Amino acid sequence: MPPAPSDIxxxxxxxxxxxxxxxxxxxxxLSIAILTLVCIGVVMVYSASSASALxxxxxxxxxxxxxxxxxxxxxVAFAVCARVNPATLMKLAKPAVFIALGLxxxxxxxxxxxEANGARSWIGLGPVQMQPSExxxxxxxxxxxxxxxxxxxxxxxxxxxxxxxGIMVAMGVLLMLEPDLGTxxxxxxxxxxxxxxxxxxARILGLMAVIAGVLTxxxxxxxxxxxxxxxxxxxxxxxxxxxxFQVVQAQLALGSxxxxxxxxxxxxxxxxxxxxxxxxxxxxxxGEELGLVGVLGVIALVGAVIWSGYRIAMAAPDLRLRLLAGxxxxxxxxxxxxxxxxxxxxxxxxxxxxxxxxxxxxSLVVLTxxxxxxxxxSRRSRARRLSVVPDPSASGGDRRRRDGGPHHAxxxxx
Numbered sequence: 001m002p003p004a005p006s007d008i009x010x011x012x013x014x015x016x017x018x019x020x021x022x023x024x025x026x027x028x029x030l031s032i033a034i035l036t037l038v039c040i041g042v043v044m045v046y047s048a049s050s051a052s053a054l055x056x057x058x059x060x061x062x063x064x065x066x067x068x069x070x071x072x073x074x075x076v077a078f079a080v081c082a083r084v085n086p087a088t089l090m091k092l093a094k095p096a097v098f099i100a101l102g103l104x105x106x107x108x109x110x111x112x113x114x115e116a117n118g119a120r121s122w123i124g125l126g127p128v129q130m131q132p133s134e135x136x137x138x139x140x141x142x143x144x145x146x147x148x149x150x151x152x153x154x155x156x157x158x159x160x161x162x163x164x165x166g167i168m169v170a171m172g173v174l175l176m177l178e179p180d181l182g183t184x185x186x187x188x189x190x191x192x193x194x195x196x197x198x199x200x201x202a203r204i205l206g207l208m209a210v211i212a213g214v215l216t217x218x219x220x221x222x223x224x225x226x227x228x229x230x231x232x233x234x235x236x237x238x239x240x241x242x243x244x245f246q247v248v249q250a251q252l253a254l255g256s257x258x259x260x261x262x263x264x265x266x267x268x269x270x271x272x273x274x275x276x277x278x279x280x281x282x283x284x285x286x287g288e289e290l291g292l293v294g295v296l297g298v299i300a301l302v303g304a305v306i307w308s309g310y311r312i313a314m315a316a317p318d319l320r321l322r323l324l325a326g327x328x329x330x331x332x333x334x335x336x337x338x339x340x341x342x343x344x345x346x347x348x349x350x351x352x353x354x355x356x357x358x359x360x361x362x363s364l365v366v367l368t369x370x371x372x373x374x375x376x377x378s379r380r381s382r383a384r385r386l387s388v389v390p391d392p393s394a395s396g397g398d399r400r401r402r403d404g405g406p407h408h409a410x411x412x413x414x
Contacts, residue, residue, distance in 0.1 A: 025378070026308035026311040026378055027082075027308070027374070027379060027382075029307070030308040030375060030378075031371075034078065034305060037298070037301050037302070037305070037355075037356035038356050038357075038368065041067065041356055041358065042068055042071055044282055044285060044289075044357065045064065045067045045358075045359045047265050047267070047289060048282060049063040049064070049270075049277075049359070050265075051271045052270065052277075055271065055272065066359075066361070067361075069361075070360070070361035070364050074365045074369070077365050078371060078375075080369075080372065081373045081375075081376060082375040082376045083376065084376060086320075086324060086373065086376060086377055086380070089373065090146040093139065096135075096138075096139035097140060097143045097167060100136035100140070101136075101167075101170060104133065104171065104174035104175065106123060106132070107123050107132050108174070112124075114129060119178045120178050121178045121180055121183075128361070130362050131360070131362035133178075134363050134366040135362070136175075136187065137183075137187050137366065138366050138370055140191060141324065141331060141370075142324065143167075144191060144194050144327060145320055145327055146324075147163065147164055148323055149198070149318070149320035149323055155198055156200070156201050156204070161200070161204070164195070168191050171187060171188075172188050176219065179223075180351070181219065181220075182338065182350030182352040185216075185350065186334050186335050189334050190327060190330050192205070192208065192212075193330040194323055194330070197327075198323055232349075233345070233347070236345070246274070246276070246281065246349055247342075249273050249274040250274060250284040250345070252269060253267065253269035253270075253274055253281075253284040253285065254284055254295070256268075257287045257288040257289065257294075257295075258291050259291050260290075260292075260293055261289045262288060262289055262291075264289050265289065267285055268288075269284065270288075278358070278359045279353055279358045280339065280342070280343075280351055281343060282354055283295065283339070283340060283343040283344075283354055284343050286298060286357075298354075302332075302355065302356075305332060305355075305356075306329060306332060306333045306336070309328065309329025309332065309333075309371075309374050310329055312374050312375075312381070313326040313329060315378070321377050321381070324377065325373075325374055325377050328374055331367070331370060332355050332367060332370065332371070335352055335367075336355050338352045339354040339355075340354070
C-alpha cells in the first residue's frame with residue numbers, strides 16, 4: 001500500500017535536512033539577484049548620467065525616469081514569462097524568428113533605422129526606441145531549443161543542420177550590416193553553445209568554429225576601426241587619446257575607486273571623460289564610485305544568476321527545456337563576460353551592455369524576460385518532481401510482490 005502522507009512529509013523533511021543549502025530553490029536565487037541588479041542599474045544609470053546632463057542644460061533625471069520605466073516593464077515581463085508555459089512560447093517561436101529577421105532588415109532601411117555611434121541598430125517607435133537585435137536573440141534561442149530537440153537524431157547530417165545554420169548565418173549577416181560585431185558575437189556564440197548541448201558531433205562543431213574564426217578575423221581586418229580596437233586592446237596606452245581612449249579612461253576610473261570607492265555620485269570620469277559611462281562602461285563607473293567592493297558585489301550577483309540558471313537547465317525534465325534554459329543562461333553569461341572583459345581590459349571593446357545594469361530598454365526587457373522563462377522552467381521542473389510519490393520502503397515493495405501486485409521501478413501509485 002502507498003506510504004501514508006505523514007511518512008512522505010517526514011521523508012521530505014529529512015531529505016531537506018540532508019540536502020542543506022543545495023535545496024535552496026534556484027528560481028528564488030535567480031529572482032532575488034535579478035531584482036537587486038535591476039535596482040543597482042537604475043541607481044547607477046542616474047549617477048552616471050546626471051552630471052553630464054547638468055553640464056548640457058538637460059534634465060538630470062531624464063535617464064533615471066526612462067530607466068525606471070524600462071525596469072517596470074522588464075519586471076512585468078519577468079512575472080508574465082515566469083507564468084507562461086514554455087510549450088506555448090515554443091509554438092510562437094517560428095513566427096517570432098521571421099518577425100526578428102524582418103525587423104533586422106527594416107532597421108537597415110534609411111528613414112526607419114536610427115543611426116547612433118556609427119551603427120544603424122534602432123527603430124523609433126514614437127518616443128521609444130527598440131533594438132531588434134535584442135529581440136532576435138530571444139527568438140533564436142526559443143526556436144533553436146524546439147528545433148534541436150525535435151531533430152536530435154539528425155544533427156550529424158547537413159539535412160538536419162542546414163535550417164538552424166541558415167538562420168544563424170542570416171541573422172549574423174544582418175547584424176554585421178548595421179554594423180554590430182559585438183551583438184553578432186554574443187548571438188552566434190549562444191547558438192553555438194546550444195548546438196554543443198544538443199549533441200552535434202565535435203567534427204562539425206570544430207569546422208564551424210574554424211569558419212567563424214576566419215570570418216571574424218576577416219571582418220576585423222577589413223574595417224580600420226575594428227583593427228584599431230584590437231590594437232588598442234593589446235596596448236591601450238600606446239594611443240591613449242585615440243583608439244585606446246575608452247579603455248584608458250575605464251582603467252583610470254577603476255583605479256581611482258580603490259577598495260571602497262569615492263562615494264556614490266562623486267565620480268569624475270563619467271563627466272565627459274569616460275565614453276558610454278551609463279551603458280557599456282557602467283561597471284567602470286561602479287568601480288570608481290563604489291570601489292572594488294561594488295565591482296565584486298555586482299560580479300557576485302551576476303554569478304548568482306548564472307549559477308542558478310545552469311542549475312535550472314541541468315534539472316529540466318526533458319531535452320527541449322534543457323536546451324531552452326541552457327540557451328537563455330548562456331546568453332546572459334556570454335554577454336556579461338564580453339562586457340566585463342572589455343571594461344577590465346581583458347577583451348576588446350565591442351559595445352555590449354552589462355546585463356540588467358546598463359542603460360537601455362531593449363536589452364533590459366529581453367534579458368529579464370529570459371530570466372522569467374528560466375523561473376517558469378524551474379517551477380515546472382520542481383512541480384513535476386514533487387508530483388512523484390517517493391519510493392516505498394523495500395519491505396513494502398517485497399510485500400506487494402508477494403501479494404501478486406505489479407511492481408514498477410520508481411514511484412508507487414498515488
